[in-house]
Amino acid sequence: KAGVTQTPRYLIKTRGQQVTLSCSPISGHRSVSWYQQTPGQGLQFLFEYFSETQRNKGNFPGRFSGRQFSNSRSEMNVSTLELGDSALYLCASSLGGDADEQYFGPGTRLTVT
Amino acid sequence: AQKITQTQPGMFVQEKEAVTLDCTYDTSDQSYGLFWYKQPSSGEMIFLIYQGSYDEQNATEGRYSLNFQKARKSANLVISASQLGDSAMYFCARENSGGYQKVTFGTGTKLQVIP
Numbered sequence: 001k002a003g004v005t006q007t008p009r010y011l012i013k014t015r016g017q018q019v020t021l022s023c024s025p026i027s028g029h030r031s032v033s034w035y036q037q038t039p040g041q042g043l044q045f046l047f048e049y050f051s052e053t054q055r056n057k058g059n060f061p062g063r064f065s066g067r068q069f070s071n072s073r074s075e076m077n078v079s080t081l082e083l084g085d086s087a088l089y090l091c092a093s094s095l096g097g098d099a100d101e102q103y104f105g106p107g108t109r110l111t112v113t
Numbered sequence: 114a115q116k117i118t119q120t121q122p123g124m125f126v127q128e129k130e131a132v133t134l135d136c137t138y139d140t141s142d143q144s145y146g147l148f149w150y151k152q153p154s155s156g157e158m159i160f161l162i163y164q165g166s167y168d169e170q171n172a173t174e175g176r177y178s179l180n181f182q183k184a185r186k187s188a189n190l191v192i193s194a195s196q197l198g199d200s201a202m203y204f205c206a207r208e209n210s211g212g213y214q215k216v217t218f219g220t221g222t223k224l225q226v227i228p
Contacts, residue, residue, distance in 0.1 A: 033215075033216070035218075042218060042219075042220045042221065043204065043218035043221075044218075045215055045216060045217065045218075048215060056215040058215070088156055090156075090158060092158070101148075101160050101163060102148075102160065102216065103160065104150075104157055104158035104159070104160075105157070106155070106156060106157045107156045107157065109156070
């Protein structure tokens with residue numbers, strides 16, 4: 001069974017630009033969660049999508065948005081990039097039930113210059 | 114905000130010895146799940162072990178066991194017979210029942226296994 005895949009793995013953008021990251025979950029998983037990991041703030045929950053609907057949301061500004069497609073693939077978009085958005089963005093998939101184990105992808109490392 | 118606290122930013126352990134990584138948490142929920150993840154330098158988060166708040170017994174997965182003390186809100190990870198490949202960041206995390214996949218992570222402990 002293929003694992004969670006994330007594309008691209010590395011990305012360099014400049015301030016003010018926007019970026020879209022992609023996550024393909026494990027086959028059969030309907031939940032995709034996104035996390036931001038930085039040295040200063042650690043791992044922070046961004047949002048979770050289940051069956052194409054945002055089910056949970058963390059405390060991030062509206063510049064961070066996401067969506068999920070009918071095949072459970074998910075995209076995350078960040079508009080008007082700031083230097084502080086430089087981070088490792090991890091997505092995780094699960095069946096979506098209560099306390100189900102999450103399987104993480106390798107992450108996308110975003111650098112904003 | 115309900116926090117996860119990992120008080121050990123870094124730890125060393127001799128190969129083949131056991132090591133305990135500490136984790137305490139805040140919660141007002143009656144039902145919740147606790148997880149431990151390993152993150153090698155490659156960046157990928159690897160699930161290690163899960164403990165439900167209503168589980169009577171401590172969870173075990175191979176060389177990993179979770180020392181769960183509900184009254185103290187403590188969920189320490191014990192790694193037995195440490196191996197060089199265990200060198201990594203370890204994160205404790207909590208999911209709230211009803212919060213589905215909304216998971217709160219601790220700040221992590223960097224474990225280094227010494228030959």
